[in-house]
Amino acid sequence: MTTTRLTTDGLIKKIMAQTGGYLAFPFNHVGEQAAIVFATIKQRHNHKILAMVYQKDDQVMVDLKLTPAHSESIRTLKDVAPGAHFNQRYWTTITINATAISDQKLTAMIAESAKLTSR
Numbered sequence: 001m002t003t004t005r006l007t008t009d010g011l012i013k014k015i016m017a018q019t020g021g022y023l024a025f026p027f028n029h030v031g032e033q034a035a036i037v038f039a040t041i042k043q044r045h046n047h048k049i050l051a052m053v054y055q056k057d058d059q060v061m062v063d064l065k066l067t068p069a070h071s072e073s074i075r076t077l078k079d080v081a082p083g084a085h086f087n088q089r090y091w092t093t094i095t096i097n098a099t100a101i102s103d104q105k106l107t108a109m110i111a112e113s114a115k116l117t118s119r
Helices: 008-019 068-074 103-116
Strands: 022-024 039-042 049-056 059-065 080-082 091-095
Touching: 008 022, 008 039, 008 049, 008 059, 008 103, 049 103, 059 103, 068 091, 091 103
Parallel strands: none
Antiparallel strands: 022 039, 039 049, 049 059, 059 091, 080 091
């Protein structure tokens, strides 16, 4: 079972609703025309990034922080790769609408990322 087809906005809303995080754009500057808009969802209490959502080549992408063992175990799945923008030991990049990861597993990974970034 694969994830439900999500838009960038839909994924951002899902992560924010699940985690209580807030939306920020620290990698895009006001007035700058960026090829990719990186939407980060941050922890309210410590301002750490718990997820980064963006669109690349018409694909919805998310970077999540997972334990090294979990990251390694899911990288054998289709459209799951080492983190494109963060420490590759902990961060994993998922092409949301192309992966075989189920909605339930994605929800669990969002929770894991929130937990790991809450410290």
